[in-house]
Structures are given as structure tokens and as C-alpha cells.
Amino acid sequence: MFGITEMDEQRRRFLAQSAVAGGGLAALSLGQPLRGLANEASPAPVVPRGKAEHCIMIWLGGGSSHIDTWDPKRMGDAKTKKPGSYYPSIETAVPDTQVCEHLPKCAQILDRFNIVRTVHHDVIDEHAAATNQVHTGRPTSGTVVYPSVGSIVAHKRGPASEHAPGYVLIGYPNVTRGPGFLGAKAGYIYLTDTKSGPAGFSRAPHITAARQTRREDLLRRVRDEYRKQLPAGSVVSDYDTTISEALRLSGPKFANVFELDSESASLRESYGGEFGQRCLLSRRLLQSGVRFIEVSHNLNFVNGTGWDTHNDGQLKQHVLIQELDDALSALVLDLEQHKMLDKTLIVVASEFGRPAQFDGGGGRGHYSKAFSVVLAGGGMNNGKTIGVTDELAMKIESDPVSLPDLHATIHNAMGIDPHEELYTPDDRPVPITDNGRPIAALFS
Incomplete structure (x- = not known):
């Protein structure tokens, strides 16, 4: 395993024994449940450290439907309540991997992507708790506020330029994206307008x-x-x-990043509307030296509900999917054109997925036992489909990926040891991930 010394192992064994004898000392001391101790008993594969320099997380707030996007199954019918996909599937550049028909541009270049179809956690009905868990890789704790993945990357890697921040959030601020116990230095700069930088900086x-x-x-x-x-x-x-x-x-170098009009009209058009312009701005922010960017695509006005497609929200879900297809494919090709794709890890994530069944209004509820996260670029072994779900994309049949595993994969791709310990202000050790293991197939 990465970064586990003999002293670390002895401490973990002591805490595990104490938990059995004393009713949970290990969980209290580590600030997390004991899910990883069983994993430590089995040998972990040696995974090479990645060399990505930047990360863009595209956040599909509300719970995007994996069965209607990245993990299509047999066709269902909302009117008759027959479970299944809402849209037909299409072939992709990756053999034996299909996606929704509204992702044709991404399908053509899917060899630059990896679809992880077996991400899972236990939070279903609470958006905020699920969002926090996906961002931090841990359940909420009553004793410590854990840092988000963006803040950890900013803390460990820092900005790539003295003229840029380490972490930018394009969307509205939220504590789940924050630095937690790492403090303000690992926090984010947030933007809600792609046409200008933060007003307070000028x-x-x-x-x-x-x-x-x-x-x-x-x-x-x-x-x-x-x-x-x-x-x-x-x-x-x-x-x-x-x-x-x-x-x-506050100087002009950072302010110049927001001059999107300096890009060609054809490129701007290829990215699409407001969400696409956020993605284009992200490429420019990376070039300025930003290390981690989160781009929100939860524009509720597009279909009335955003990705939380209960009831009538399902009827215009395809509009969101088409926007994602335009912007994500343009971003991948644009980064590739600038020779930045291998240096940039793109993560497309949501707080959970949706079930194959339809609700009373023809939409879908929430589902977290199996859903998809997409990774692209980052110098990984791309063109892979990780994990298999059943005929309705609701049960994991092989290669489950926990949130700690997903976080370990992201950190490893960024050259960060996922087992390194951070320290709270009261000197309490907290491992970067909750015993997560990187997905070995993406790095071997």
C-alpha cells in the first residue's frame, strides 16, 4: 500500500483491537468508520502514481440518471411504468460499450474516457449529505469537518502559477466544496459569471x-x-x-483569463451555452495555473428541475444531456488540441444516480447503490469501462468502486499519495482517503 509505514500499521492494529474491546475507539480516533480494515488484510496491487497536473470536476448537481446516460440498459416505458432506460443507446469508440443516444459526440471520442459504472454509497434521500460524501469521500462527522477533494488537491499541489489560485469553483459556493480543517488557504475562489473575474479582485x-x-x-x-x-x-x-x-x-494576468471573446467564434460555439462557456473558461483557467476547478452544471432553468428529474423533469432531461455532450466533448478535444489532455484529469460526477423504475409522475427517484462517474484524460489508461451492473443498472455484479476508492483514484492520478495523513488543528491524523484504493486498471 502507498505510504503505510510499520508504525502506521501498528497504530491501526492497536486502534482496531481497541474498537473491539472498547466499543469504537478506532472510529473515534480516526474520525471515520472501520470499513477499510478488512481491505488492509488483503494485499493491494501496486499502482503507479499518476502525473496529471490539473483536475476539472464537472458537477451534475441533483443526481444525474446513469441508466439514461453512461450505463444504458433495455428500453423502459414511463407511461406503463416499465423499468428501463428512457432513451435508446448507441455504439461508441470503445468496443462493447454503449451510451445514451443523446451523447453522440462523447461516444465518438470515448477512447479518451473511462466510465466507472459501479460507484456506490449509502445515502439516498438527502441531497446535501450525498453531495458532501461524494466531495469528501466520507460520511459527515460530528467532530471534524473534512476537506473536499478540491481543497486537498489545492493543499497538496498548490497553484501552478503565482498569478492564479489553486482552486476555483464555477457556480455557487457551498460548505461541501470547502477546505474543512485545512483552513482558508485551501479554500476556493468562486465565480458565477464567465465574463468577468471576481468583482472584489478588481x-x-x-x-x-x-x-x-x-x-x-x-x-x-x-x-x-x-x-x-x-x-x-x-x-x-x-x-x-x-x-x-x-x-x-488582483493584477491583470488573472483578469485576462476571463476574456472569452479572444477565442474564435467557432470554438465558443462548439462549447455551447452557459455551461459550455464555463467549460471553456476552465481550460483558460488551467492555462493560467489553476490546479483544481469545479464546474457546476445544475442549471435548473433548462428543464425546470436540473438533474433531479422527478415527475415532469424527465421530459426535458435530454436537453441537459445534450448540453453535457456538447461541452464535455468540446473540452476534451480542446485540451487535446492544446496538448493538455494528458495533464488534465476530468471527472464527471453527481451525488447519486436514479433507479430504473419510474415514479408516479413519470420521472425517477434517487438511487445510490450503483451509479456512474466518468473520468477522462489525466494520462490514465483510457478507453476502459470499469464495473458491470445488472440488467437494470441497479445491482453491482463486478468491480464495485466505493467513494474512498474513487477519491484514491483521483488523488493518485494527481500524483498525491491517497494514504498520506493530514492533520487537524488539534494534531489529529486523518488519512487523505478512508482506506481507498486507486482503480488499478487505470494505471497499470
């Missing part, structure tokens, strides 16, 4: 560079005096970090 036109320097000097002296008078707690430290980051990014 100084007014009448403020000259000399005047800005004087203002920053005054602010520094005020902050220094404040710290002398009051103990420096986490709130003060986080504020200082945020101010310093805003000042660092």
Missing part, C-alpha cells in the same frame, strides 16, 4: 498602481497592530489569508 479604474501600493501598506500596518492587541485565532488567520489571496490575484 480595483477601480481611478486607483493607480502607486495608490494601490499605499493602500496595501496601510492595510498591512492596521492588521499588524490588530494582531498585537488580540490573540491570533483561526478567524483572524483565515481573514488574513483571504485578503492576501485577493491582493495577489
Whole structure:
């Protein structure tokens, strides 16, 4: 296993024995359930560390239907309540792998992708809890706030340029995407408009560079005096970090990233609408040195419900799928054109999937026992389909992938040891993943 020393192993064995004797000491000490201890008893395959430099997570908020996108099955019928796919399937560039008919552009280049069809967890009816678990790789804890995958990548790798932040969220901010116990330095910059950068980073036109320097000097002296008078707690430290980051990014180099009009009209059109422009901006942000980007595609106004396709939301689900197809295929080809695809891991994820059955209104409920996550680029062994589900995409038949395993795969692709321990402010060790193992077939 990666990063497990003899001392680590002895500590884990002690905690496991204590849990049996004392009713859960290991879970309390590690801040997580004991699901991984059984895995440690079996040998883990040696997995080479990946060499990706950047990561883009495309977030399909609401629970995208895997049986209607990446894991199609026999046709169903919403009117007669016959379980099955809502759309016909089509062949792809990967032999024996089909996808929904509304993903034709991605189908043609699926050899740059990997579909992981057997991701699973236990949260079904609570969007927020499921979203948090997919982002952190762990259940919510009452004693510690775990960092998101984006914050861990930002913490471990940092920005690739002094003119860029480590982590950008394109969409609305949420604690599930945050740094948790890692603190503000591993937090994100968020954007809701692709046409301009964060308003707080831009100084007014009448403020000259000399005047800005004087203002920053005054602010520094005020902050220094404040710290002398009051103990420096986490709130003060986080504020200082945020101010310093805003000042660092206030120059023109970062602002120029948002000039999408500098790209050709044909390229902008290939990406599609608002979501597509977010993906185009993501490529430009990567070029500026951003390490991790999350792009939200939960635009409810497109079909009335976003990806949470209960009842009538199912009727226009294809519009969302077509938008995803346009933007994702354009992003992959654009990164490839710029010779960045092997250096960029793309992750397409949602908090859970949808069942094969239809609800009373003709839509679908929630389902987390088996759903799909798509990985692309990143220098992995692409063109693979990981895992098999049953005839209704509801039961895993082979190669289950837990959320810790998914996180271990992402971190490993980014050159991060998924078993390394991080430390909370009170010096409590927390492994980067909950004993997750990278999907070996993607790295061998």
C-alpha cells in the first residue's frame, strides 16, 4: 500500500483491537468508520502514481440518471411504468460499450474516457449529505469537518502559477466544496459569471498602481497592530489569508483569463451555452495555473428541475444531456488540441444516480447503490469501462468502486499519495482517503 509505514500499521492494529474491546475507539480516533480494515488484510496491487497536473470536476448537481446516460440498459416505458432506460443507446469508440443516444459526440471520442459504472454509497434521500460524501469521500462527522477533494488537491499541489489560485469553483459556493480543517488557504475562489473575474479582485479604474501600493501598506500596518492587541485565532488567520489571496490575484494576468471573446467564434460555439462557456473558461483557467476547478452544471432553468428529474423533469432531461455532450466533448478535444489532455484529469460526477423504475409522475427517484462517474484524460489508461451492473443498472455484479476508492483514484492520478495523513488543528491524523484504493486498471 502507498505510504503505510510499520508504525502506521501498528497504530491501526492497536486502534482496531481497541474498537473491539472498547466499543469504537478506532472510529473515534480516526474520525471515520472501520470499513477499510478488512481491505488492509488483503494485499493491494501496486499502482503507479499518476502525473496529471490539473483536475476539472464537472458537477451534475441533483443526481444525474446513469441508466439514461453512461450505463444504458433495455428500453423502459414511463407511461406503463416499465423499468428501463428512457432513451435508446448507441455504439461508441470503445468496443462493447454503449451510451445514451443523446451523447453522440462523447461516444465518438470515448477512447479518451473511462466510465466507472459501479460507484456506490449509502445515502439516498438527502441531497446535501450525498453531495458532501461524494466531495469528501466520507460520511459527515460530528467532530471534524473534512476537506473536499478540491481543497486537498489545492493543499497538496498548490497553484501552478503565482498569478492564479489553486482552486476555483464555477457556480455557487457551498460548505461541501470547502477546505474543512485545512483552513482558508485551501479554500476556493468562486465565480458565477464567465465574463468577468471576481468583482472584489478588481480595483477601480481611478486607483493607480502607486495608490494601490499605499493602500496595501496601510492595510498591512492596521492588521499588524490588530494582531498585537488580540490573540491570533483561526478567524483572524483565515481573514488574513483571504485578503492576501485577493491582493495577489488582483493584477491583470488573472483578469485576462476571463476574456472569452479572444477565442474564435467557432470554438465558443462548439462549447455551447452557459455551461459550455464555463467549460471553456476552465481550460483558460488551467492555462493560467489553476490546479483544481469545479464546474457546476445544475442549471435548473433548462428543464425546470436540473438533474433531479422527478415527475415532469424527465421530459426535458435530454436537453441537459445534450448540453453535457456538447461541452464535455468540446473540452476534451480542446485540451487535446492544446496538448493538455494528458495533464488534465476530468471527472464527471453527481451525488447519486436514479433507479430504473419510474415514479408516479413519470420521472425517477434517487438511487445510490450503483451509479456512474466518468473520468477522462489525466494520462490514465483510457478507453476502459470499469464495473458491470445488472440488467437494470441497479445491482453491482463486478468491480464495485466505493467513494474512498474513487477519491484514491483521483488523488493518485494527481500524483498525491491517497494514504498520506493530514492533520487537524488539534494534531489529529486523518488519512487523505478512508482506506481507498486507486482503480488499478487505470494505471497499470
